[in-house]
Amino acid sequence: MSDTFRTDQPLAWTYHRGTAGRPLTAPDTVSSPQPGREDPTAPWVPLPPGVPIDTPLDGLVRDRVSCRAFQDRPISLPEFATLLRIGYGTTGVTDDGPLYVVDRAVPSGGGLYPLELSVVVRSVDGLPAGIYHYVPLADGLERVSDGAVPGSLVTHLFLGQPWAAEAAVVLVLSAVCARSLLKYGDRGYRYLLLEAGHVAQNLVLAATGLDLGAVNLGGFLDNELSGLLHLDLESEIVLYGTAVGSPSSADRTGRRALGRLDG
Known part of the structure; x- marks a missing residue:
């Protein structure tokens, strides 16, 4: 029986080799940065000040555990604001003569x-x-x-994972592909995935610092979830999800709820 990457997983192999590193060549034209997905006609909700997280980084890493058991209790709006800012927010401005950069919570290609x-x-x-x-x-x-998304639909969209519907929020990362691929070509797709991983780690560590539970969600129905979020399937793709809520157990084993994986 073959055990090679190339023959056993031909689609993954094709992607990997098709995005292999090559010498960069200057494009014929320099593309301008792609704008964000803001909608000035949408109802606006300003965020309040967040909640300080005082736990040292090594403590957050040590305490982090995937949580699949949430209690039916809301999280606070300041806690939610903290999650968003630590996940993918701005952290300051670097203004050094000709250089003006809005600093962000994660690195980006x-x-x-x-x-x-x-x-x-x-x-x-x-x-x-x-x-x-x-x-x-x-x-x-x-x-x-507006309106709550039915729990049965959330569970369906995340391939039968019931904890997605039981969490207080599900944060979904998507990528506007042209922002990266116009500069980096096909290899830019790798950078989208790397950046999503940076953000997801920030989210789960922030949740840990807020004494909330979090679990990352890599399994979902791409097209249906995109439709729910009102994304343009031709230009923006869903990459990753993170469910966050109040854990129903104080201990690590209870939070993991490994028995639910068998059902």
């Missing part, structure tokens, strides 16, 4: 920041249930649609 952060909100104090889009540079939320 070429400083292009191709990701967008949408949120399915089920239970946040002071924020009606619905779907929202985070706008980092304005530090607020655009309301995409």
Whole structure:
């Protein structure tokens, strides 16, 4: 039986080799940065001050654990604001003569920041249930649609993972591909995935510091989830999700709820 990457997983192999590193060549024309996905006509929700996280980084890394057991309790709006800012927010400005850069919470290939952060909100104090889009540079939320998304639909969209529907929020990372690929070509697709990983790690560490539970969600129905979030399938793709809420257990084993993986 073959055990080679190339023959056993031909699609993955084709992607890997098709995006292999090659010498960079200057494009014939320099593309301008692609704008964000802001909608000035959408209802606007400014974010309040957040919640300080005093736990040292090594403590956050040590305490982090995937949580699949949430209690039916809302998280606060300041906690939610903290998650968004630490996940993919702005951290300051570097203004050094000709250099003016808005600093962000994660590194990004070429400083292009191709990701967008949408949120399915089920239970946040002071924020009606619905779907929202985070706008980092304005530090607020655009309301995409009103009303709670049925739990059965959320579970379906995340391939039968019931904890996605039970969490207070599900944060969904998507990528506007042209922002990266216009500069880096096909290899830019790798950079989208790397950046999504940076953001997801920030989110789970922030949740840990807030004594919330979090679990990353890599399995979902791409087209259907994109439709729910009102994304343009031709230009913006869903990459990753993170469910966050109040854990139903104080110990690591209880939070993991490994028995639910068998059901």
